Amino acid sequence: MATASGQVVSDRVLTVPNALSFLRLLLVPVFALLILDGRDGWALAVLAVSGASDYLDGNLARRWNQVTRLGQVLDPFADRLYILTTLLGLAYRGLVPWWLVVVLVARDATMLATLPVLARLGHSALPVHFLGKAGTFCLLYAFPLLLLGELSATLSLVAGALGWAFALWGTGLYWWAGVLYLQQVRQLWRAEHRP
Incomplete structure (x- = not known):
């Protein structure tokens, strides 16, 4: 299988981009606790790290030909999870x-x-x-x-x-x-x- 850009999509699991996506997922509960506790500076720092790793994992996957089926699922899932966690945290605090x-x-x-x-x-x-x-x-x-x-x-x-x-x-x-x-x-x- 290939992406729209012609890159081959593999079934590999252990790749650097996938590891970065797993790291993003592991940071979700940390972020949730920070935002609920009102530690906005630290919550923003976690979001910045997550955003940087999101950018990095996609670029590395394409550059190193490590586009995987798992990565194609993990990356958007992590995005949705951060959006949902942030949204729920902000709504709980009455900010949205x-x-x-x-x-x-x-x-x-x-x-x-x-x-x-x-x-x-x-x-x-x-x-x-x-x-x-x-x-x-x-x-x-x-x-x-x-x-x-x-x-x-x-x-x-x-x-x-x-x-x-x-x-x-x-x-x-x-x-x-x-x-x-x-x-x-x-x-x-x-x-x-x-x-």
């Missing part, structure tokens, strides 16, 4: 409204519901769409900015405004990409069941 949690979780639940259909059609997942990447990128920037705004009143004005802009753009793009994925699933279903 619960409706935002519902809107974003509903999108991921909708995508999760397509997995049995895809499996039945012989697909493990659909290729990641640019809009999905853009939405995730916006959300991964939004929540740290909102958290940064909690460190001081001066930062709150700028970081808060940018954080909410990224959050709203990200939410819109996230759902737009979700609609496109649903259309792809429908097309696959129709192609499979065409007489």
Whole structure:
């Protein structure tokens, strides 16, 4: 199997990019405890390390020809887990409204519901769409900015405004990409069941 760029996707498990993805996953509970405890500076530091490793694992995987099926699952899973953990932590502390949690979780639940259909059609997942990447990128920037705004009143004005802009753009793009994925699933279903 090959990626859209023509790179071969392997079944290897022990690779440097996969190790970085596992590290990101191990840091999720650490981050959750920090954000719930109000240790925003440390929580931001963990997010920065996670973001750097996210960037690094993808680049290393492509550069070293270590793109793996496991990595293709772990990387977006870690992204979703950080988004969910940050979102829940911020909502618990009253820094974002619960409706935002519902809107974003509903999108991921909708995508999760397509997995049995895809499996039945012989697909493990659909290729990641640019809009999905853009939405995730916006959300991964939004929540740290909102958290940064909690460190001081001066930062709150700028970081808060940018954080909410990224959050709203990200939410819109996230759902737009979700609609496109649903259309792809429908097309696959129709192609499979065409007489």
